[in-house]
Amino acid sequence: MPFKTINLQETPSSEVYSLLSGAVAPRPVAFASTTDAAGNVNLSPFSFFNLFSSNPPILVFSPLSRIRDNSSKHTLDNVKATKEVVIHIANYELVEQMSLASTEYDTRVNEFVKAGLTAVPAVMVKPPRVAEAPVAIECKVNDIISLGTEGGAGNLVICEVLLIHVQEEVLDEKGRIDPYKLDAVARMGGDYYIRANGNNIFVLPKPSRHKGMGIDQLPGFIRNSSRLTGNNLARLANLPAPPSLTEADEFRKEPIVAYTISKYSSQPEKLAQELEKLAQKLLEDNQVQAAWKVLLLMQP
Numbered sequence: 250m251p252f253k254t255i256n257l258q259e260t261p262s263s264e265v266y267s268l269l270s271g272a273v274a275p276r277p278v279a280f281a282s283t284t285d286a287a288g289n290v291n292l293s294p295f296s297f298f299n300l301f302s303s304n305p306p307i308l309v310f311s312p313l314s315r316i317r318d319n320s321s322k323h324t325l326d327n328v329k330a331t332k333e334v335v336i337h338i339a340n341y342e343l344v345e346q347m348s349l350a351s352t353e354y355d356t357r358v359n360e361f362v363k364a365g366l367t368a369v370p371a372v373m374v375k376p377p378r379v380a381e382a383p384v385a386i387e388c389k390v391n392d393i394i395s396l397g398t399e400g401g402a403g404n405l406v407i408c409e410v411l412l413i414h415v416q417e418e419v420l421d422e423k424g425r426i427d428p429y430k431l432d433a434v435a436r437m438g439g440d441y442y443i444r445a446n447g448n449n450i451f452v453l454p455k456p457s458r459h460k461g462m463g464i465d466q467l468p469g470f471i472r473n474s475s476r477l478t479g480n481n482l483a484r485l486a487n488l489p490a491p492p493s494l495t496e497a498d499e500f501r502k503e504p505i506v507a508y509t510i511s512k513y514s515s516q517p518e519k520l521a522q523e524l525e526k527l528a529q530k531l532l533e534d535n536q537v538q539a540a541w542k543v544l545l546l547m548q549p
């Protein structure tokens with residue numbers, strides 16, 4: 250596969266920004282409420298953001314100095330002055346108001362007002378929180394680390410979580426955040442966003458507690474299959490050991506397997522293809538043991 254290799258020495262920083270922010274995606278968005286020393290409120294989104302520690306609970310986001318004139322963003326000035334912030338998680342319902350709040354208004358302009366969002370007092374910090382946001386996280390700022398002196402330089406705002414507000418509507422019966430109900434949005438390159446909802450959330454069980462055998466341990470006729478994808482092979486290799494040949498042989502009696510074998514008994518190549526197809530379908534339905542048994546029936 251051909252690759253384009255980008256040499257940073259020959260690339261303007263705006264292009265580096267565009268490539269990296271396109272590649273490191275999707276990124277969650279910290280919708281940050283801050284105040285200046287006089288109490289003027291500011292609200293802006295930052296997708297250079299993530300969770301970096303759970304004990305102590307630490308979030309980090311990064312307001313960059315403006316690429317065009319190296320000036321500093323109000324949010325950065327505010328956290329330097331007050332060491333407090335409320336970070337909200339924006340969902341699809343809020344996404345356009347969040348984007349509107351990223352407009353570069355003058356210092357004194359309150360983006361809660363501009364974006365039509367409701368400010369309610371926070372409990373432990375001065376900046377207000379957004380009533381409409383599904384999650385609001387009150388934080389104190391422990392440290393701010395500047396990453397450079399040129400336009401586009403990041404500033405890591407290291408935030409320690411003091412208090413978390415979660416809309417009950419987005420919780421499941423065990424009090425955990427239900428990803429389907431959260432309906433979070435994340436930023437990709439340019440003007441692209443992604444919505445984490447029922448159409449694109451998928452479940453990938455964690456690697457089994459017993460060490461998976463690894464793709465290198467799969468029999469050659471499976472590992473070198475032209476049908477099975479890397480994802481298919483990884484799912485097979487997540488088991489500590491394959492089922493036994495006796496178990497696989499027993500599986501011949503399964504109606505779909507018995508039917509396939511009898512239909513293609515006189516065409517060994519076609520039979521192998523059909524069994525592989527069936528195994529792939531079983532893998533996609535997360536029936537890994539069954540897929541293994543079908544594949545073992547193809548063993549040369």
Ligand SMILES: Cc1cc2nc3c(=O)[nH]c(=O)nc-3n(C[C@H](O)[C@H](O)[C@H](O)COP(=O)(O)O)c2cc1C
Pocket residue numbers: 278291292293294295296297298311312313314321322323324325347348350351352353354436
């Ligand atoms: C979804 C989204 C994510 C953004 N992420 C960042 C970011 O990570 N860092 C940054 O410096 N600006 C980011 N911006 C742009 C800022 O929100 C914008 O410069 C804003 O005007 C800053 O406001 P302030 O000067 O009031 O702090 C983002 C904008 C949007 C819409």
